[in-house]
Amino acid sequence: MSFLSSALCLRSLPLTRPALALALAQSACRWSVRPTPGPPFCRLPSIRSISTYPPSWAAALLKRNPQFKSLDWTDVQAFRTILPSPGGVLTSIRDPTNPDATTSSSSSASVSADQLDSQEALQAYNTDWLKLYRGQAPVVLFPETTAHVAAILRYCQEHRLAVVPQGGNTCVTGASVPVFDELILNLAKLNRVRQFDPVGGVLVSDAGCILQNLEAYVEPRGFTMPLDLAAKGSCQIGGNVATNAGGVHFLKYGSLHGSVLGLEVVLPSGEVMDLLSTLRKDSTGYDLKQLFIGAEGTLGVITGVALQTAPFLPVAVLLGLNSYKQALDTYALAQKHIYQNLSAFEFWDRECFNYLLESGANAPSEPFASTYPYYILVESSSSDEDQNQESLSKFLDILLQNKLMGDGTISFDQSQFNRLWAYRESIPSAVLRHPSLAYDLTLDYPHFYQVVEVLRDRLRQMGLYDGYKGRGNVQAIAGLGHFGDGNIHVCVVAKDLNKEVFEAVEPFIYEWAAERGGSISAEHGLGILKAPYLHYTRSEVVIRTMRQIKTVFDPHGIMNPYKVLT
Numbered sequence: 001m002s003f004l005s006s007a008l009c010l011r012s013l014p015l016t017r018p019a020l021a022l023a024l025a026q027s028a029c030r031w032s033v034r035p036t037p038g039p040p041f042c043r044l045p046s047i048r049s050i051s052t053y054p055p056s057w058a059a060a061l062l063k064r065n066p067q068f069k070s071l072d073w074t075d076v077q078a079f080r081t082i083l084p085s086p087g088g089v090l091t092s093i094r095d096p097t098n099p100d101a102t103t104s105s106s107s108s109a110s111v112s113a114d115q116l117d118s119q120e121a122l123q124a125y126n127t128d129w130l131k132l133y134r135g136q137a138p139v140v141l142f143p144e145t146t147a148h149v150a151a152i153l154r155y156c157q158e159h160r161l162a163v164v165p166q167g168g169n170t171c172v173t174g175a176s177v178p179v180f181d182e183l184i185l186n187l188a189k190l191n192r193v194r195q196f197d198p199v200g201g202v203l204v205s206d207a208g209c210i211l212q213n214l215e216a217y218v219e220p221r222g223f224t225m226p227l228d229l230a231a232k233g234s235c236q237i238g239g240n241v242a243t244n245a246g247g248v249h250f251l252k253y254g255s256l257h258g259s260v261l262g263l264e265v266v267l268p269s270g271e272v273m274d275l276l277s278t279l280r281k282d283s284t285g286y287d288l289k290q291l292f293i294g295a296e297g298t299l300g301v302i303t304g305v306a307l308q309t310a311p312f313l314p315v316a317v318l319l320g321l322n323s324y325k326q327a328l329d330t331y332a333l334a335q336k337h338i339y340q341n342l343s344a345f346e347f348w349d350r351e352c353f354n355y356l357l358e359s360g361a362n363a364p365s366e367p368f369a370s371t372y373p374y375y376i377l378v379e380s381s382s383s384d385e386d387q388n389q390e391s392l393s394k395f396l397d398i399l400l401q402n403k404l405m406g407d408g409t410i411s412f413d414q415s416q417f418n419r420l421w422a423y424r425e426s427i428p429s430a431v432l433r434h435p436s437l438a439y440d441l442t443l444d445y446p447h448f449y450q451v452v453e454v455l456r457d458r459l460r461q462m463g464l465y466d467g468y469k470g471r472g473n474v475q476a477i478a479g480l481g482h483f484g485d486g487n488i489h490v491c492v493v494a495k496d497l498n499k500e501v502f503e504a505v506e507p508f509i510y511e512w513a514a515e516r517g518g519s520i521s522a523e524h525g526l527g528i529l530k531a532p533y534l535h536y537t538r539s540e541v542v543i544r545t546m547r548q549i550k551t552v553f554d555p556h557g558i559m560n561p562y563k564v565l566t
């Protein structure tokens with residue numbers, strides 16, 4: 001397991017908090033203020049072996065589009081001309097006149113010569129994070145400049161080569177890996193910060209910059225990135241934009257549709273579409289950059305991103321709750337009393353938490369003396385420290401007066417803040433390292449957690465689920481998510497992730513959400529996993545218009561085929 005320096009995980013936090021100390025002193029018997037254990041979450045580990053069962057019938061039934069050319073040695077030579085630097089081209093295709101020659105340009109610092117020589121290196125890029133999908137791309141390209149991307153796409157369109165843009169490969173819908181033998185265009189080497197405006201807080205960077213590295217860049221300058229997610233140690237800002245990622249700070253900073261000020265995009269034709277504005281206001285015709293936000297690489301390759309960052313001084317509180325009703329009431333009070341300082345309101349249930357607490361030697365311990373069925377992490381942040389403390393103190397007092405939580409703990413310093421967040425951020429990996437199906441729904445509050453209960457009842461009746469790690473094949477039906485955004489992730493963990501489990505859950509869960517006006521994909525996109533279910537949340541007219549837009553930008557359909565629109 002490789003981790004980046006833990007220093008990159010640190011966030012700025014003032015050390016003295018008199019107002020909070022007062023609130024805690026007044027209620028010391030109800031609060032556990034001891035430091036909470038657990039490492040901060042950093043670079044994502046690789047988690048499990050390839051599933052034996054295809055998670056989507058549609059994926060299993062897809063056929064390769066015969067209009068796409070298969071990659072061969074001539075293409076490899078052309079790519080080596082475009083990317084002459086060491087490590088620019090990774091391929092298993094051999095020179096037919098000299099089949100024993102090395103399979104790569106040469107070694108590089110980030111990818112060793114041994115790796116480059118091995119099929120294993122190609123497999124890593126061909127396999128998605130959940131290890132549910134594996135493509136067979138014989139070529140991965142690592143451009144370092146926008147001009148490289150432009151030359152590659154121009155070549156690919158001319159020769160009808162299908163392309164999968166790839167960022168950190170952390171998406172959970174299969175969108176970032178080939179379905180068949182599409183070329184992988186990995187943006188990892190396009191990773192420079194281009195400029196930062198310390199007055200306006202506008203950051204312009206290459207698309208391949210890792211989110212956590214950008215956070216480490218802006219944080220000492222007194223700012224934070226407008227998005228934060230548990231995959232931050234691996235995902236790239238270009239991938240975040242391409243998936244319209246949400247994450248834990250969506251509540252305060254909103255969608256990337258708002259915080260992305262500009263984009264630089266290379267179209268399949270090789271033309272560079274310069275939309276890289278740093279202006280907050282620009283009302284001059286169609287706002288084309290919005291089309292690339294959430295397009296999952298189906299319209300073009302994002303090479304540059306201009307983002308509005310924000311000032312940030314946060315405090316976090318972890319609460320153990322006895323009922324879902326308490327979560328609803330706590331959220332209503334947080335909105336009222338923390339109001340615009342409320343920067344995260346995260347939720348998870350006991351089944352999720354168990355997976356983290358039972359995750360081995362390095363697992364954190366229980367945060368409280370008692371266990372609870374629900375947990376909430378509330379974060380308050382502001383550039384005005386006094387105002388931040390005041391509103392949080394008031395909020396905590398009111399929670400105590402109303403007996404709205406079983407227990408709670410608060411961060412007094414940076415390391416406690418990181419440790420509280422490590423609980424939340426480590427849960428997805430802890431759960432999803434087991435064979436599981438994961439869903440990403442937006443539901444209104446009456447239905448937010450009901451979906452978990454309904455699914456438990458359904459699978460119990462079918463004899464598949466008998467409680468957490470019970471006798472049923474399904475070992476857990478767990479819920480966690482961005483409560484403040486109405487976004488719940490439902491995880492169905494099974495001993496044997498077989499057809500019976502799959503058919504018990506899908507399409508039932510999508511239909512259930514659609515009937516209640518929910519979204520079948522809140523923030524993860526559609527990829528290949530959910531492309532067949534688009535009609536549950538988009539009308540025929542909308543889907544037809546999406547297809548027309550796709551044709552305008554990508555007339556030969558070479559960009560990330562088989563994804564989003566099937």
Ligand SMILES: Cc1cc2nc3c(=O)[nH]c(=O)nc-3n(C[C@H](O)[C@H](O)[C@H](O)COP(=O)(O)OP(=O)(O)OC[C@H]3O[C@@H](n4cnc5c(N)ncnc54)[C@H](O)[C@@H]3O)c2cc1C
Nearest residue numbers: 167168169170171175236238239240242245246247297302
């Ligand atoms: C543990 C864990 C926690 C997560 N938590 C969250 C969360 O809280 N919120 C959330 O929204 N997501 C979350 N995700 C999902 C994932 O991290 C996000 O979707 C992320 O934005 C993907 O970024 P990436 O760089 O890894 O992109 P990839 O996975 O490499 O690619 C994702 C899609 O974007 C396209 N793409 C990538 N780069 C570019 C580019 N430069 N130009 C054009 N297209 C491109 C790909 O073709 C693909 O379609 C989580 C994932 C994990 C594993």
